[in-house]
Amino acid sequence: MDKTYQHNNTERKILNFWLENHIYHSNVNSDKKTFSMVIPPPNVTGSLHLGHALDDTLQDIICRYKRLMGYEVLWLPGTDHAGIATQNVVEKMLQKEGITRHQLGRDKFIEKVWEWKEQYGQKIINQLKSLGASCDWDRERFTMDEVLSRAVKKAFVTLYNMGLIYKGKRIINWCPRCSTALADLEVEHEEREDKLYFVKYKFLENPDHFITIATTRPETIFADTAVAVNPKDKRYSSVIGKKVIVPMTQRTVEIISDERVETDFGTGALKITPGHDPIDFEIGKDHNLEILIAIDLDGKMTELAGELKGLDRDVARRKSIEILEESGALEKVEDLHHAVGHCYRCKTVVEPYISEQWFVKSAPLAKKAIEAVKNDTIQFFPERWEKVYFDWLENIKDWCISRQIWWGHRIPAWYCNNCNEIIVSENEPKSCPKCNSTDLKQDEDVLDTWFSSSLWPFSTMGWPEDTEELKRFFPTSVLVTGFDIIYFWVARMIMMSLALTGKEPFKNVIIHGLIRDSQGRKMSKSIGNVIDPMEIIEESGADALRFSLASLSNPSGQDIKMSKEKVKGARNFANKLWNTARFVLNYKENFVSYDITKEEITNMEPEDIWILSRSNEVKYYLCKKLDEYNFSAASTEVYNFIWDEFCDWYIELTKFRIKNHFKEELAFKILFFTFKQSLLMLHPFMPFITEDLYRRLPDNKESITFETLKEFNLPLNLEKLENMSTLIEATKSTRKLRSEYKIAPNIITEPILVMSDDIKNNFNTEIEKYCFLTRSKNPQIVNEMPTNLRGFALERGNLITVLIYLEKDELEKSREIIEKNIQKLLKELEISKQRLMDPNFLNGAPKEVIELEKEKLEIQKKSVEILERKLSFLK
Ligand SMILES: [Zn+2]
Ligand SMILES: [Zn+2]
Structure with missing residues (x-):
C-alpha cells in the first residue's frame, strides 16, 4: 500500500475495475427486491457542472445504499438529444467553415449532427463515470435511439387518437434567431428599462380630435386592427364604435370595448394587434378582428410596413418613432420598467407570432397528474414542492410541441x-x-425535446414493447432532480406516464437545492466563482467531492453553499481512512475469521461490546436517515463513527491489546469486522476508496457491491458499556489536563481519579487501559476529593474528577496564567455589577439586554469560582 493516499491512482484503477467487470449491470431475473431509477438525461452537448455532480451523487448514494440492503438495483443512464442546443452547436461549427444548414440541406445537416454526437457526445457520460456513478452502462440510452424514437411516435399517435394532440393556429413565442416556436416555459422574462410611447389616433369623422394610446412597440402599429377601451371606463364611453385612422397608414379601425383592457395602464386605451400580442390575439378572436402580420419570421418588417419593409424590427422601431414624431402623432414618451421575454437558448427577444403548431391538450392530463400526488401514489421530498406542482398543473395551458428545427423527432x-x-x-x-x-x-417540424424526455422513464425500458426491463423495473422507485425542472420535466413525465402506461413513472421525487458559493451567491462566469467539478476530482478526488456534496445536502432542500475548503476536509478524511487501513491490514496475517463465537461474546472487553453496539446504532441511524433522504445527517454520522469512535478509541485500545497479548485474537476479529462495516457504511458516499480497501480485506467478495449491510447480533451488556464510558471520560479529562498544562508527551503522570464507589469497583479492570491511553502510572482511585493537596491541576467531569501533579516550573507558569485570568474576569465582573446597579441602564435598556447582562454576571461568577478552585490546588 502507498504510504499516503493517491486518489488519482485509486479512482482510475477502481473505475476500470467496475467498467471492465460490468459490476453495475442489473439482472432482470434475480430474486432480490427491486429498486430502480432513471438518470435525468444530461444534454448531449453538456459537460458536468456542480449541479449535475450533486444530482448524480445523491442518486448514486441511494443506489449504492439499496444494493447494500440487498436490492436488485437498476440505475439507467443516458443523454438527451437537446434539439435546439445541439443544432446551435453544430450550426456554429459549420459557420466557421462558412456553411449554413440551409446550404447543406436537411439530410446532410442531420448527418453532421450525428457525426458531432459520435465525436463529442460521450463527454458528459465519461465525466459521470469518473464521478463514480454506478449506472448500468450496458443499458445506456439516447433520446434519438431507434427504440426511443419508436416510443415517441407511438406516444404521439396514441395521444392524437385520444384527441389529446391537435394542430391549431395559435399565437406562440417565436425566436427569430433560432427560427422556431418556443413553449411558454422556454421564454425567460427579464426586467428591463424601456420606453412607453403615447401615440395619437385621429378620429375619421373629426381629424382635429384624437384618442391617445400607449405602446412599447410602435413598429407593430402597422398591424393594428382595432383600438380597445374598457366598457367601465367613463372617459371613453362616448367614443365606442367610432372609427380612427391608424398612424403611418391609410387604414381605419374601430374603437371597441373589452373588459380585458386595463384602465390604469397608459391612457386606458389600447391598440389591438392580434398578429403580434397574445392578449390582443384573444381579444381579436372574440371580436372577429382581422389578423395582420407586420413582422415576419426572421424578425423583419413585411409589406404592410410600407417603406419600412425589410428592415429589422429594432431598426423599424426607431424609424417608426421618427415618422410618428415628424407627423405630430407622438404625444409623449415615458420611461417604463417591465419584463421582456427572451429565448432561453440564445437570449434573443421573442416575438409573439401566429402560426399553425401542434399542441398537447394538457388539462385532462394534468387532472390525473394532480390526483396521483394528492392520493400519495407519488410523493415529493420536501413536501412543500407539491404546492408548486399543483399550482402549475391547475392553471396549465396547452403545450406547443412543434419546433421549426431539423434536429429532433420529426x-x-x-x-x-x-x-x-x-x-x-x-x-x-x-x-x-x-x-x-x-x-x-x-x-x-420536429417535436419539442421535452416531448421525448417526458417519456424517458418508460421509453428507456423499451415501451411500448412489453420488455423484461419494463416488467421488472417500471414504475421506477425514485427520481432526483432540481426544482427548476418540476414543470418542464417532472410534471410532464407524470402526465405522459399516466396517460400512456396507466402507471406512475416513479414513487418518490426528491427535489434538492441549487449550489451556490460560500457566500451564498449564484455561481456565474461573470463573478468568477464557478467551481468546476472535474477540477475538484483531479485535485482532491471524486470521493471527496461526493462526500462534501452529501454532507451539505440538507433535507429541507435549501440551497447548498459549496467551497473548496469543504472538499479539503473530506479529502483529509480519505487520508485518515487510508492510514487506518494501513494499520488494520498490517495484521492481515493475524486475521482468522469474521465469525465471533458465543464464548468470545461472553468474554468481550468493554471496548469490544461498545464498538459493536455503536456500529449497530450507526447502521440503524444511517438507514433511517437515508430512507428519509437526509444525506447530510447520514454522512455526518458515519464520519463521526469512523473518525472518533473507531479510529480514536477502538484502534488505540487494540494497540493496547496487541502490546499486552491480551484477548488479541478477539480484538483482531472485531478490528477487521468493524473496519469492514465502516467501509460498507461509508461506501455510498465514498465508493472508490472503500472499494479499493475492501478488496484488500481478507475473505472478500469480487466487489463491495455484492456485500450486504447487516447488524451484529449482540446481547446487551450495560455494565461493560458503562465501564467503557468511564474509561472514555477519565481519558478525556486526563488528556485535557495534559494539553491545558502543556505536559510534554514523554512525561508519565501519576494522577488521582475521584469517582463514586459503584463506578470505582467496575473501573478497576480498565485501569491498565487508562494508563496506556493517558501515559499515566499508579493512578490513585479514591471516592472523595482529597484535602490539603498542593501542586495539582484539576479537571472535573460528569462522573470523574482527575487531578495531576505538576512540576515546580509548570506550577508557577500555570498559577500566573490563572491569576491573570481571574484578575481579568473580576474587572469585567465589576463592570457588569456597576451596570446592573445603574438606574439609567435599568430603566432605559430593553428587557432582553438586562437579562443578558444578568446572565453574563452569573457566568463570570462561576468562572471565577472554577479558576479559584483550580488555583487552590496549585500551591
Ligand atoms: Zn388525399
Ligand atoms: Zn433563440
Missing part, C-alpha cells in the same frame, strides 16, 4: 397534397386513406 404526420387530409401514423403511409393519392408530404 412529427409523424403527413399531408395529402391532393385533398389536404392529415394522416398521423407511426409508419410512413403509402397513400392517402381518403383519396388514394400517393402525393404525400411529411410535416417539416
Whole structure:
C-alpha cells in the first residue's frame, strides 16, 4: 500500500475495475427486491457542472445504499438529444467553415449532427463515470435511439387518437434567431428599462380630435386592427364604435370595448394587434378582428410596413418613432420598467407570432397528474414542492410541441397534397386513406425535446414493447432532480406516464437545492466563482467531492453553499481512512475469521461490546436517515463513527491489546469486522476508496457491491458499556489536563481519579487501559476529593474528577496564567455589577439586554469560582 493516499491512482484503477467487470449491470431475473431509477438525461452537448455532480451523487448514494440492503438495483443512464442546443452547436461549427444548414440541406445537416454526437457526445457520460456513478452502462440510452424514437411516435399517435394532440393556429413565442416556436416555459422574462410611447389616433369623422394610446412597440402599429377601451371606463364611453385612422397608414379601425383592457395602464386605451400580442390575439378572436402580420419570421418588417419593409424590427422601431414624431402623432414618451421575454437558448427577444403548431391538450392530463400526488401514489421530498406542482398543473395551458428545427423527432404526420387530409401514423403511409393519392408530404417540424424526455422513464425500458426491463423495473422507485425542472420535466413525465402506461413513472421525487458559493451567491462566469467539478476530482478526488456534496445536502432542500475548503476536509478524511487501513491490514496475517463465537461474546472487553453496539446504532441511524433522504445527517454520522469512535478509541485500545497479548485474537476479529462495516457504511458516499480497501480485506467478495449491510447480533451488556464510558471520560479529562498544562508527551503522570464507589469497583479492570491511553502510572482511585493537596491541576467531569501533579516550573507558569485570568474576569465582573446597579441602564435598556447582562454576571461568577478552585490546588 502507498504510504499516503493517491486518489488519482485509486479512482482510475477502481473505475476500470467496475467498467471492465460490468459490476453495475442489473439482472432482470434475480430474486432480490427491486429498486430502480432513471438518470435525468444530461444534454448531449453538456459537460458536468456542480449541479449535475450533486444530482448524480445523491442518486448514486441511494443506489449504492439499496444494493447494500440487498436490492436488485437498476440505475439507467443516458443523454438527451437537446434539439435546439445541439443544432446551435453544430450550426456554429459549420459557420466557421462558412456553411449554413440551409446550404447543406436537411439530410446532410442531420448527418453532421450525428457525426458531432459520435465525436463529442460521450463527454458528459465519461465525466459521470469518473464521478463514480454506478449506472448500468450496458443499458445506456439516447433520446434519438431507434427504440426511443419508436416510443415517441407511438406516444404521439396514441395521444392524437385520444384527441389529446391537435394542430391549431395559435399565437406562440417565436425566436427569430433560432427560427422556431418556443413553449411558454422556454421564454425567460427579464426586467428591463424601456420606453412607453403615447401615440395619437385621429378620429375619421373629426381629424382635429384624437384618442391617445400607449405602446412599447410602435413598429407593430402597422398591424393594428382595432383600438380597445374598457366598457367601465367613463372617459371613453362616448367614443365606442367610432372609427380612427391608424398612424403611418391609410387604414381605419374601430374603437371597441373589452373588459380585458386595463384602465390604469397608459391612457386606458389600447391598440389591438392580434398578429403580434397574445392578449390582443384573444381579444381579436372574440371580436372577429382581422389578423395582420407586420413582422415576419426572421424578425423583419413585411409589406404592410410600407417603406419600412425589410428592415429589422429594432431598426423599424426607431424609424417608426421618427415618422410618428415628424407627423405630430407622438404625444409623449415615458420611461417604463417591465419584463421582456427572451429565448432561453440564445437570449434573443421573442416575438409573439401566429402560426399553425401542434399542441398537447394538457388539462385532462394534468387532472390525473394532480390526483396521483394528492392520493400519495407519488410523493415529493420536501413536501412543500407539491404546492408548486399543483399550482402549475391547475392553471396549465396547452403545450406547443412543434419546433421549426431539423434536429429532433420529426412529427409523424403527413399531408395529402391532393385533398389536404392529415394522416398521423407511426409508419410512413403509402397513400392517402381518403383519396388514394400517393402525393404525400411529411410535416417539416420536429417535436419539442421535452416531448421525448417526458417519456424517458418508460421509453428507456423499451415501451411500448412489453420488455423484461419494463416488467421488472417500471414504475421506477425514485427520481432526483432540481426544482427548476418540476414543470418542464417532472410534471410532464407524470402526465405522459399516466396517460400512456396507466402507471406512475416513479414513487418518490426528491427535489434538492441549487449550489451556490460560500457566500451564498449564484455561481456565474461573470463573478468568477464557478467551481468546476472535474477540477475538484483531479485535485482532491471524486470521493471527496461526493462526500462534501452529501454532507451539505440538507433535507429541507435549501440551497447548498459549496467551497473548496469543504472538499479539503473530506479529502483529509480519505487520508485518515487510508492510514487506518494501513494499520488494520498490517495484521492481515493475524486475521482468522469474521465469525465471533458465543464464548468470545461472553468474554468481550468493554471496548469490544461498545464498538459493536455503536456500529449497530450507526447502521440503524444511517438507514433511517437515508430512507428519509437526509444525506447530510447520514454522512455526518458515519464520519463521526469512523473518525472518533473507531479510529480514536477502538484502534488505540487494540494497540493496547496487541502490546499486552491480551484477548488479541478477539480484538483482531472485531478490528477487521468493524473496519469492514465502516467501509460498507461509508461506501455510498465514498465508493472508490472503500472499494479499493475492501478488496484488500481478507475473505472478500469480487466487489463491495455484492456485500450486504447487516447488524451484529449482540446481547446487551450495560455494565461493560458503562465501564467503557468511564474509561472514555477519565481519558478525556486526563488528556485535557495534559494539553491545558502543556505536559510534554514523554512525561508519565501519576494522577488521582475521584469517582463514586459503584463506578470505582467496575473501573478497576480498565485501569491498565487508562494508563496506556493517558501515559499515566499508579493512578490513585479514591471516592472523595482529597484535602490539603498542593501542586495539582484539576479537571472535573460528569462522573470523574482527575487531578495531576505538576512540576515546580509548570506550577508557577500555570498559577500566573490563572491569576491573570481571574484578575481579568473580576474587572469585567465589576463592570457588569456597576451596570446592573445603574438606574439609567435599568430603566432605559430593553428587557432582553438586562437579562443578558444578568446572565453574563452569573457566568463570570462561576468562572471565577472554577479558576479559584483550580488555583487552590496549585500551591
Ligand atoms: Zn433563440
Ligand atoms: Zn388525399
